[in-house]
Amino acid sequence: GAVVSQHPSWVICKSGTSVKIECRSLDFQATTMFWYRQFPKQSLMLMATSNEGSKATYEQGVEKDKFLINHASLTLSTLTVTSAHPEDSSFYICSARGGSLQETQYFGPGTRLLVL
Amino acid sequence: AQKVTQAQTEISVVEKEDVTLDCVYETRDTTYYLFWYKQPPSGELVFLIRRNSFDEQNEISGRYSWNFQKSTSSFNFTITASQVVDSAVYFCALSGFGNEKLTFGTGTRLTIIP
Numbered sequence: 334g335a336v337v338s339q340h341p342s343w344v345i346c347k348s349g350t351s352v353k354i355e356c357r358s359l360d361f362q363a364t365t366m367f368w369y370r371q372f373p374k375q376s377l378m379l380m381a382t383s384n385e386g387s388k389a390t391y392e393q394g395v396e397k398d399k400f401l402i403n404h405a406s407l408t409l410s411t412l413t414v415t416s417a418h419p420e421d422s423s424f425y426i427c428s429a430r431g432g433s434l435q436e437t438q439y440f441g442p443g444t445r446l447l448v449l
Numbered sequence: 450a451q452k453v454t455q456a457q458t459e460i461s462v463v464e465k466e467d468v469t470l471d472c473v474y475e476t477r478d479t480t481y482y483l484f485w486y487k488q489p490p491s492g493e494l495v496f497l498i499r500r501n502s503f504d505e506q507n508e509i510s511g512r513y514s515w516n517f518q519k520s521t522s523s524f525n526f527t528i529t530a531s532q533v534v535d536s537a538v539y540f541c542a543l544s545g546f547g548n549e550k551l552t553f554g555t556g557t558r559l560t561i562i563p
Binding site for chain 1: 493540
């Protein structure tokens with residue numbers, strides 16, 4: 334149990350385009366999902382927390398209009414990087430928790446974004 | 450504020466050796482959770498263990514064991530008879546009861562030399 338998927342695993346895009354990343358909990362209902370960003374050889378940086386059906390809560394310094402998060406169902410959250418620029422290139426990881434798995438965050442495999 | 454310190458940035462050991470990864474935490478919460486995650490080169494974070502603050506029993510799972518000592522605010526992780534597949538970055542993390550957020554340490558990169 335506790336499987337979280339992410340799609341796509343890799344994305345390369347041109348500067349100025351928008352990129353959508355999906356995060357799905359496959360075998361449990363995720364009342365809360367989290368989005369993290371990780372730079373090479375660094376720890377995870379929490380970007381935002383989203384609860385199903387409500388607006389995401391962003392961490393200080395994270396631009397809400399730049400990183401749009403939608404948590405429309407108990408199994409799906411999306412992160413859209415709008416008007417991506419090279420500095421947005423990074424490894425984005427989602428996690429989910431919910432139901433009987435409330436105390437533990439389970440992570441997806443991550444999405445590597447490269448903006449040219 | 451919560452803080453997790455993993456003082457060992459990188460560790461290399463020869464295969465079959467035992468290795469201990471240190472984790473020291475700070476929190477004002479009286480109840481909290483501690484976690485260890487493994488991040489192999491593929492990037493996915495794999496959940497290894499969760500420990501409640503009121504349960505100081507050590508835990509063993511195969512070649513893995515965890516030593517939780519509240520008196521020293523430490524939650525160390527030992528791999529016995531290490532294998533090449535254990536090569537990864539290991540993160541220790543902390544969250545308060547009812548607090549959704551995880552506070553991560555900076556990670557320890559473990560390399561097992563064949």
